[in-house]
Amino acid sequence: MNSIELFTGAGGLALGTHQAGFRHRGLVEWDEDACDTLRNNASANSVPGIQHWRIHHTDIRLLSFDMFGNGDVDLVAGGAPCQPFSLGGKHRAQDDARNMFPEFVRAVRELQPRAFILENVKGLLRASFQNYFEYIKLHLTYPTITKKRTEEWPEHRTRLEDVHTRGRFQGVKYNVVTQLLNSANYGVPQQRERVFIVGFRADTGLEWHFPEPTHSEDALIWDKQVTGEYWKRHGVRQPASSKAFALSGVRMRDLENGQPIPTKPWVTIRDAIADMPEPRVDRDAKGFANHKLMPGAKVYPGHTGSPLDMPSKTLKAGVHGVPGGENMISFDDGSVRYLTVREAARVQTFPDSWRFEGAWSEVMRQLGNAVPVGLAAVVARSVASKLKSSDGKEPSPTDEQRSAPAQ
Template sequence: MSSIELFAGAGGLAMGMANAGFQHSAVVEWDKDACQTIRENRHHYDSHGEDFVLFDGDARDFDLTPFVDDVEIISGGPPCQPFSLGGKHKGNLDERDMFPVAVRAVNRAMPKAFIFENVKGLLRQSFASYFEYIYLQLSYPDKPKRAKESWEDHLGRLEALHSSGKQRPTYNVCFRLLNAADYGIPQKRERVFIVGFRSDLKVEWSFPEPTHSEYGLLHSKWITGEYWKRHKIPKSKRPQAPPNIEARLQRLEAAKKHAPGRQPWVTVRDAISDLPNPEKSSPGLFEIPNHVFNPGARSYKGHTGSPYDEPSKTLKAGAHGVPGGENMLVKDDGSVRYFTVREAARIQTFPDNYVFHGAWSETMRQLGNAVPVKLAQVVAQSVAAVLR
């Protein structure tokens, strides 16, 4: 099934789509370093039989015309800084808001489906009206904003159409806030996924159910001890169990955060413990791409790093391309160091031979903006299953 990837970044969503069986006709990204990363890793996509166009430029300038009759799905992560909790919160007033471009692409190509991903901040109460506007635009992409019409007036027109029942939506749209940790990614990363299917297809679909849980991790650490045994950590070196762990497990169970068959959350230790220590020169260290120690890490208010035995905190791109202090590991002795690019790539579930282009801050920015490959694949596979 053919696809077009907009706002591709370093390729996390694009690679997850490819792993799910979609074949890219075009990949669109404006950032030069991110484009070079995709070029240097093209073999990851070629292995799926793909020969796509890499458009190195502004998505607003990308001509969809050659792909209109061929593309079956459009995907992408419209730049999230307008809605990010770490950004300036300008929303639709921010010139980086690319949702209008995404809507125009859907209107132009009329694919069978689309998948868009964005930050949790998109669901903030202060953006509620604009999120409704995004939702209704994607539901009725064939009813675009008129010349000189404000977005508020366009929203009112779409609300009137939607409530009248005179026309069924062109796309049936679902959205959900997903936590990557619930799907086996070693990171507590909450992101909004917006998925739509063309209504004439009469598709019945829902978001895939979580496969992992916090309950499972806590139980394996503090009740059975299986987690520590698996990592060969003797009882004398294990941390103390938190107080009232049984009550905490009961609360999670009561909140339906536990279901039989769900695996434990994946931790930072699970993800990176087999990599050589980047602070020490060791055999094989320099054979691993992007696994280079970067000094100068420190804790400060609001940025305390990620504990080794939990999923990491959300990796961040950071303001002006400088990653925040959360892109750090808290070591067993309580000190901190920056994650290497390779460690961050593992946390974002990129394969070890996926090489990132650019300086450390630039590559960390690419990773902070990326969709975890495995999470993208889980969502894309569920969409592919019903389209087939």
């Protein structure tokens, strides 16, 4: 199955969709350092099968999607720049020049893939952005109903609502679902909440839902506080003064009734980096690229680090401070240190073979903006499985649908 990756960055979503079996016909990214990261890993075939990746270093607003063919793309995926909607940004949303949602819609309109995956920050769900979020979903549902030249987005939304409530539309339509996912609930050693918007072209007739969580905090608490398996696994003595966490009331009732916790424990920072040597300031550790200690970590308001025995807090890209400022490990003795680039990459579930290009602050920015590879793969595998189940069964959009006039 063929795919196109937009706003590729360091490649988190691209690697996840690649692992799910999609073959990328093109990866689009405007940042030079991120493009270097992508090109160098493709040239080195850092992950089997990516040596033929074609990276397009360009402003997506200048790109014609005709180059990728018509009707040959099964999936369009991308994480549109999140700064306009980030909780740590300036909150300009649709008025921010970096708002690239319209370009993602344009890609869907011109390529008309069988499915799309769009990812963004939790801040998109803020009450102040709610109207624009609903507009995004409607525009993705009816991508061929374009905004008129003199029209503002609220007016366009009104036209889209009219079409939607009328219930009769002959052009290309997508069935769109959204959900806020916590990466930690899917085996990623990071509590990173992200909004996913997934759509299937309506003529495929496919039914789909988001994958159920596989990991939980309850299971981690059980391993730590009840069985002690977590500490045994790491050969660490269970702290006598460890904080007591309360399981949810529902989970306590299940346990009292003899029901096992159905999920695996959250993956912690200690789990993620257990086999890595302590980093040094002067050089990378042998066998681990990008594993060098950056000195100078310190605690200050809003930047307290992540406890070693919990999933990391959300890695930050530095929009509201020095890149990496919150990307620290907090130890039981009160000390902190920065995650190395390689450790941060593991927190984002990038493979160890994946090398990052650029200065430390730039690389941490790439990582802070990335979609966790593991979470991307979970969603993409579910989408891929559904598309494969229908291969050869559903029609492509008819010429009449493709050319349906804007309304």
